[in-house]
Amino acid sequence: MADRSVALQKPSAPPSPVHGGTQQATVYRILLAISFVHLFNDSIQSVIPAIFPILKDNLFLTFxxxxxxxxxxxxTSSLIQPVIGYxxxxxxxxxxxxxxxCFTFAGVFLLxxxxxxxxxxxxxxxxxxGSATFHPxxxxxxxxxxxxxxxxxxxIFQVGGNAGQSLAPLLTKFIFVPYGQIGAMAFTFVAGAGILVQSYVAKWYHGMLKAGYTFKKRTAGRTLDPAxxxxxxxxxxxxVVLVFIRSWYGAAISSYYAFYLMEAxxxxxxxxxxxxxxxxxxxAVGTFFGGPLADRYGRRNLIIFSMVGTAPIALILPFVSSFWAGVLLVISGFVLLSSFSVTVVYxxxxxPGNIGTVSGLITGFAFGMGGIGSLVLGNLGDxxxxxxxxxxxxxxxxxGLLALLLPSDRTLDQWSKE
Structure with missing residues (x-):
């Protein structure tokens, strides 16, 4: 063990890994790199809803x-992400x-x-x-x-993704309206940059594994009582149900609210x-501040506030003027997504120890099931x-009142240590 400690102190080696990095310094350059790739990945995903109005006109599509x-x-993400994570x-x-x-690059080019x-x-x-492979x-x-x-x-990781998703309407306004569907070609350059950054991150990741990094497992996992x-x-x-609900409402706003504004x-x-x-x-702003707010007021409390606090805004949104609609959308976006990173940590x-599986379940399966919501909403729209x-x-x-059924932070902390 002493020899390994000496080896890990060399400048070219990764930080000393001890049980999931609990004694390791935070590596901000990697966090920022993976956050930027998350921005690249989700900005490309945001091309899909951004191009809906163009596809609807070009291909004469229904809702x-x-x-x-x-x-x-x-x-697709919902089926693959948990499998890759596992x-x-x-x-x-x-x-x-x-x-x-690379999958993402091919998809954008074809689109x-x-x-x-x-x-x-x-x-x-x-x-x-591509997204399913990246997230876990x-x-x-x-x-x-x-x-x-x-x-x-x-x-830091999640704010990159949500910032990328927020670009969808700007893509429609500045790329797809003036240039049409071929404007998606611009994102092959984004995907290419993502491949380069991912190669750099993968090299660091491989070095950490080679140095002996291990994810902490629940030591008493096999002796937990059935209750x-x-x-x-x-x-x-x-x-998962809470994330599912959040995804349905988010899909309604991001995919269909523009059509509502045009009609109403x-x-x-x-x-x-x-x-x-x-x-x-x-x-995206709410996602970034959600972590510090949860540290101050509690993870469970923030999840409850995020869901229930959005409800009154969502109920009155269709009945207000266009000015107040903009104001309410700002408030509801911050409140709703403030629990985004918190639910993952929770x-x-x-x-413990099943980071990939859990991440695939929360961001893959639950968000993928949100795709069912988008399909249902499209049918109902017609x-x-x-x-x-x-x-x-x-x-x-x-x-979101279902969040009241979640264990308290004290209980969660106790469980995670056992």
């Missing part, structure tokens, strides 16, 4: 068909990081040239595969580079995108009208 496109990318927990594979971005509905579906499936290993890297600052590391194990899994189910307020497609940007950008504490859909989804955040 139901748009829902299927959203479903394809989200459901495999990575048992055999970490750093090379998956650049490989995933720019897709002139049929089936080719669009194939393109978004490739982008979904990306979260493991963020956890590995965090040292003692797990909450902060998740905030405790049942409580942990009940909490996991509640957490006669706002142009370019100006409607500004409202969506306000919601998503404030959500899930990781429920299942049948009920988009205005009635926006009124109906306002009730979704009320289900």
């Amino acid at each position: 139901t068909q748009i829902g299927w496109i959203s479903f394809a990318i989200n459901f 495999a990575a927990d048992r055999r970490p594979t750093p090379i998956l990081l650049p490989i995933g971005m 720019a040239h897709a002139h049929t509905y089936l080719l669009v579906l194939l393109a978004v499936i490739l982008i979904g595969l 290993e990306g979260m493991r890297v963020a956890h590995m580079a965090a040292g003692m600052r797990k909450g902060l590391s998740q905030s 405790r194990r049942k409580s942990i899994w009940n909490a996991t189910v509640v957490l 307020y006669r706002i142009s497609i370019e100006n409607a995108q500004i409202y969506i940007f306000l919601f998503l950008a404030s959500g 899930a990781q504490m429920l299942h 049948v009920w009208g988009i205005a009635n859909v926006m009124i109906a989804v306002g009730f979704l955040p009320l289900l």
Whole structure:
């Protein structure tokens, strides 16, 4: 052990790994690198909803068909992410990081040239595969580079993704409206940059594993009494349902609210995108501050506030003027997504050592199931009208009261140490 300590002090070697990095300094350069790649990945994903209005006009699509496109990318991630996360927990594979971005590169290239509905579906499936490959290993890297600052590391990692998602309306306004579908070609350069950064991160990741980094496991995992194990899994189910609800409401705003603005307020497609940007950008800010707020006021309390606090805003949003709609979207975006990184950390504490699996479950399966919500909302938009859909989804955040069923922070801390 002494020889290893000496070896790890060499400048070219990674920081000393001790049981999941609990005695390791926070590696900010890696956190920032993986956060930027998260921004690249999710900005490319944001191309999909951003291009909906263009695809709807070019290919004469219905809201139901748009829902299927959203479903394809989200459901692809939901199926693959937990599987990759589970495999990575048992055999970490750093090379998956650049490989995933290669899938994304291919998907964006195909999307720019897709002139049929089936080719669009194939393109978004490739982008979904790239995202599914990135997220579990990306979260493991963020956890590995965090040292003692797990909450902060998740905030840094997740804010990159949510910032990327917030770019969708700006992409519509400044790229797809003036240049059309071929504008997606610009994102092949983003994917190329992502491949380069991922290669750098993968090299560091490989070095950490070679130096002996191990993720801390629950030492008493096999001796937990059945009641405790049942409580942990009940909490996991509640957490997944909460993320599922949050995803449904987020899909309603990001994918369909622009159509509602165009119909109800006669706002142009370019100006409607500004409202969506306000919601998503404030959500990115909320994601960053969610970690520190949870440290101060409690993880469970923040999750409850995030869900229940959004409910009254969501209920009155369809009935206010266009000015107040913008104001409410800023507030609701911040509140709703303030729990984004907190739910991930909460899930990781429920299942220590299974970082990839848990991350795949929370950001993959739960968000992928949000794709079902987008599909359902698209069908309802064709049948009920988009205005009635926006009124109906306002009730979704009320289900956030389920967060009251989550164990307290004190209980969670006790479980994570056993």
